[in-house]
Amino acid sequence: MSVSNIPEPVKLLLWGKAAGRCQYEGCGKPLWRDDLTKAEFNAAYIAHIIADKPTGPRGDAVLSERLGSDLSNLMLLCDEHHRLIDKVDVAGHPVDRLRAMKVKQETRMELLTGLPENRKSHVLLYGANIGEQSARVSWAKAAHAMTPEWYPAEPRAIELSIGNSAVEDHDNDFWGLERRNLRLQFQRGVKPRLSGAGDIGHLSIFAFAPIPLLVELGRLLSDIPAAEVYQLHREPPDWRWQETPNGFAFSIEQPEERKATVALNLSLSATIDNSRIMAVLPQENLSIWRMTVPEPSNDFMKGKDQLRLFRQQFRLLLDRIKGHHGQDVVLHVFPAVPVSVAVEIGRVWMPKADLPLCIYDQNRKLNGFTKALEFPEDRRSERC
Numbered sequence: 001m002s003v004s005n006i007p008e009p010v011k012l013l014l015w016g017k018a019a020g021r022c023q024y025e026g027c028g029k030p031l032w033r034d035d036l037t038k039a040e041f042n043a044a045y046i047a048h049i050i051a052d053k054p055t056g057p058r059g060d061a062v063l064s065e066r067l068g069s070d071l072s073n074l075m076l077l078c079d080e081h082h083r084l085i086d087k088v089d090v091a092g093h094p095v096d097r098l099r100a101m102k103v104k105q106e107t108r109m110e111l112l113t114g115l116p117e118n119r120k121s122h123v124l125l126y127g128a129n130i131g132e133q134s135a136r137v138s139w140a141k142a143a144h145a146m147t148p149e150w151y152p153a154e155p156r157a158i159e160l161s162i163g164n165s166a167v168e169d170h171d172n173d174f175w176g177l178e179r180r181n182l183r184l185q186f187q188r189g190v191k192p193r194l195s196g197a198g199d200i201g202h203l204s205i206f207a208f209a210p211i212p213l214l215v216e217l218g219r220l221l222s223d224i225p226a227a228e229v230y231q232l233h234r235e236p237p238d239w240r241w242q243e244t245p246n247g248f249a250f251s252i253e254q255p256e257e258r259k260a261t262v263a264l265n266l267s268l269s270a271t272i273d274n275s276r277i278m279a280v281l282p283q284e285n286l287s288i289w290r291m292t293v294p295e296p297s298n299d300f301m302k303g304k305d306q307l308r309l310f311r312q313q314f315r316l317l318l319d320r321i322k323g324h325h326g327q328d329v330v331l332h333v334f335p336a337v338p339v340s341v342a343v344e345i346g347r348v349w350m351p352k353a354d355l356p357l358c359i360y361d362q363n364r365k366l367n368g369f370t371k372a373l374e375f376p377e378d379r380r381s382e383r384c
Contacts, residue, residue: 004052004068014046014074019109024081025101031078045082047075049098057090058098075102111148120153121146121202121228124190126217127161128178128209137161142206145230145239150204160185160217175372178213186220194225203227206239211335211342212359212372218346219375229307229347231340234299244303250313253290254324262325262355263332264317265290269298270336277334280360280369289321301338311344318354331355334369336362351376 022029022044029035031044051059052068067073075098077085085093123146125137139157146152160182193200205227207214221227230239261281265272265288274288291313293300301307321331335342349357361372 004048006046006069006074010069010071010074011046013071014076015044017071017106017109018076019113020044021076021105021109022078022081023075023102023105024077024084025104027078027081028105029078031076043078045077045079047077047082047085049073049075049095049102057086058093058095108147112151118201119150121150121204122153122193122200123157124203124205124207125157125159125161126182126205126207126209126214128182128213137206137208141239142204142230145206145241146204146228150202150228152204153200153202158189160189175212178210179216179373179377182213182216183220186217190220201226205229205343206232207343208232208339210361210372211337211339212361214339214342215335215346215349215357215359215375216373218343219349219351221343221347223347227347228304229340229343231301231307231338233302241304242302244305248293248306248309250310251292251294252313252317252320253292254320255287255289257287258325259285259287260329261286261332262321262329263288263334264321265292266333266335266337266341267292267296268335268337268341269296269300271296272334272336276368277332280334281332287325289317291317296336298338301340307340307344310341311348314345315348318349322355325355327355329355330358330374332358332360334360334362346375349375 020030020032021027022031032042033040034043048056048068049058050063050067050073051057052064053059054061054064056064085098123139123142125139125142127137142157143152190200192198203221203225205217205221207217207229209217218229230241232239233242263277263281263286265274265277267290271292274290277288278286318331333345335345337345357375358371359373359375360369362369
């Protein structure tokens, strides 16, 4: 039990530095309200790193009395973590560990609260199941990935996902239903806020869904609004951008002959053998372009500079294919790409300037690639 009388100005300074949140690593619980009832009251405990009496947790014969009301020796904690460090696991919480927690949290709060107004970004989450794999995109992980470059403009994300859908990506009506749902939610929740007097100045995009739907999301967004598209990594499993590998480059392989049917093999997150494309399109009249990286893998996209380079190279590639084959062909796209690249394909593609696209999807239950979506959508034609 504490024996020191902590002056009120010191308590206020501690509240300010902690931004009213629990300083235990990974917690961050707001200490001005009850999570369940949302009733607002002071739920904080002020804990001593070095106890204010020698016999207390981490107590010291000399420092306990000297640091009893010293700001550097105080932490703002929730009830759970106050009990943890002082009663349940004192040995597991030595002085150095607690000091590191305090410094890290206060540094982070100072950085976040000091960001200028123009670093606000609205979080957009989109998820659709990939086969039997759930597509829940976490708001907490998204917010963590943004900082310190951006910080959430609102306490909630703009969510475009459809929950508990019984339709799977091998069902005949999957693409049409998911596309219409995405468009409807975008028209209601995003478009009005992007145009005219809309309040969205910047978007942070976190999307995990089948590739063709991610391309559709990118098309809806276009490249007009300022936006940052994030990538879900496997190692470590989060959305935070990492360092771009040195010497990274994309390579383009052009077909030797110019034929009437044109395909684009995007072997980025995996290698697509051209025979898989030939199994879908008439190979006797087929030209296949290929964009790849030195070692295709599902975790090659590490840094945002790689994604920026893809945008540049893909823009040039679309122009190059149109210049080579003319503007009266359809470009059949077979993608093995990361989620961020799929969104950027849609953002880069310009409906008035670029070739129409037919996007294919790989599905084991359907034994290979099948047509998914066309851009622009034109039900009167049979371009795909």
